[in-house]
Amino acid sequence: MSEYLMAAARHYRPGLLGRDYVIPQAQGLKGCYLDWFGMPDVRLQVTALYLYQALLDFPFNSLLDVGCGTGTLTNLLAAVHHNSSILGIDRDEQAIAYAKKLADQNHLSNARFQMQDLESEFPAGAYDIITCMAVLQFIHDPEALFQNIYRALSKDGYLMMQVPRLSKTAYLMKSSKAVKRLPEFHEARGAFGDDEIIALLTQSGFEIVRMQPIIKSASILAKEVFYLLLSIHPKLIFVLCPLLNRLTAFDERYAGEGQGLFIIAQKISSAAA
Numbered sequence: 001m002s003e004y005l006m007a008a009a010r011h012y013r014p015g016l017l018g019r020d021y022v023i024p025q026a027q028g029l030k031g032c033y034l035d036w037f038g039m040p041d042v043r044l045q046v047t048a049l050y051l052y053q054a055l056l057d058f059p060f061n062s063l064l065d066v067g068c069g070t071g072t073l074t075n076l077l078a079a080v081h082h083n084s085s086i087l088g089i090d091r092d093e094q095a096i097a098y099a100k101k102l103a104d105q106n107h108l109s110n111a112r113f114q115m116q117d118l119e120s121e122f123p124a125g126a127y128d129i130i131t132c133m134a135v136l137q138f139i140h141d142p143e144a145l146f147q148n149i150y151r152a153l154s155k156d157g158y159l160m161m162q163v164p165r166l167s168k169t170a171y172l173m174k175s176s177k178a179v180k181r182l183p184e185f186h187e188a189r190g191a192f193g194d195d196e197i198i199a200l201l202t203q204s205g206f207e208i209v210r211m212q213p214i215i216k217s218a219s220i221l222a223k224e225v226f227y228l229l230l231s232i233h234p235k236l237i238f239v240l241c242p243l244l245n246r247l248t249a250f251d252e253r254y255a256g257e258g259q260g261l262f263i264i265a266q267k268i269s270s271a272a273a
C-alpha cells in the first residue's frame with residue numbers, strides 16, 4: 001500500500017481512490033492521474049467522501065460491507081482502518097474476484113470478500129458497523145434486509161448507508177437517452193422518499209443518528225455530466241473527471257436538496273426486530 005494512503009489526511013480528497021484501486025496497480029502517467037484526480041466515478045467519490053469521514057468518528061473492530069461491488073470502498077476502509085477486520089459481500093462473482101485482487105495487491109490482510117446473495121442468505125455475526133452503499137435500490141424486500149442487518153449487528157452497532165433520494169433535480173438524466181444506454185439503471189427501483197426510509201428503519205429497530213442530503217448543487221451537475229459522458233463513450237470521462245471529482249469533494253459544504261441520502265442509524269438493542 002502506498003505511503004500517501006497511510007498518511008491519509010482527515011479530509012477526504014478524490015485522489016485517495018488512486019492508483020492502488022485499479023488492477024494491475026497503475027504506473028506512470030496513469031498512476032499520477034489517479035493519484036491527483038481520483039478514479040473517474042462521480043457517484044463513488046461522493047459516497048467515499050461521506051463514508052470515509054463518518055467512519056473516522058465511529059471507531060470499530062469489525063465491519064461488514066453488504067453489496068460491496070468491486071470492493072473499491074471496502075478496500076479503502078481496510079487501508080485506513082488497518083487494525084479492523086472487514087468483510088465485503090456481493091452476489092456478483094466477477095466483482096468479488098476483482099475485490100479480492102485489489103485486497104491482495106495492496107496487502108490488505110484485514111479485508112475478506114465472499115460471494116453471497118443478501119436476499120437468500122445473510123452472514124451471521126456481531127459486526128460493529130454494517131455499510132450498505134447504493135444497494136438498497138436493488139433489494140426486493142428492504143424490510144427483510146434491515147431485519148437481517150439488525151440481527152448481524154453487535155449491541156448498539158451502526159448501519160451506514162447511501163440511498164438515492166426522491167428529488168426534482170435529475171435534470172439531464174431524466175430527459176436524456178443516457179439512462180437507456182446504462183444497463184445498471186434498469187434493475188434498480190426508483191429513489192426513496194425520506195419518510196419511507198425513516199419508517200423502514202424505525203420499524204426495524206433502528207434510531208437515526210444522522211441523515212444528510214448528499215449529491216447537492218455542483219455535485220448534481222457533476223454526476224449528471226458524468227453519466228451523460230459515460231453513455232456516449234467511457235473514455236470521455238477521463239477528460240472531464242478531474243474537474244467533476246473536485247466538485248464532489250465539497251459536497252457537504254453545498255446547501256440545498258440532494259439526489260441522495262447518507263444515513264447513520266444505530267441498533268436499539270431493546271427493540272425486537
Ligand SMILES: C[S@@+](CC[C@H](N)C(=O)[O-])C[C@H]1O[C@@H](n2cnc3c(N)ncnc32)[C@H](O)[C@@H]1O
Binds near residue numbers: 135139
Ligand atoms: C451500485 S453497486 C454499489 C457497490 C458499492 N457498494 C459501491 O458503493 O461502490 C450495487 C451493488 O449491489 C449488489 N447487489 C444488489 N443486490 C444484491 C443482493 N441481493 N445480494 C448481494 N449483492 C447485491 C450488486 O451486485 C452491486 O455490486
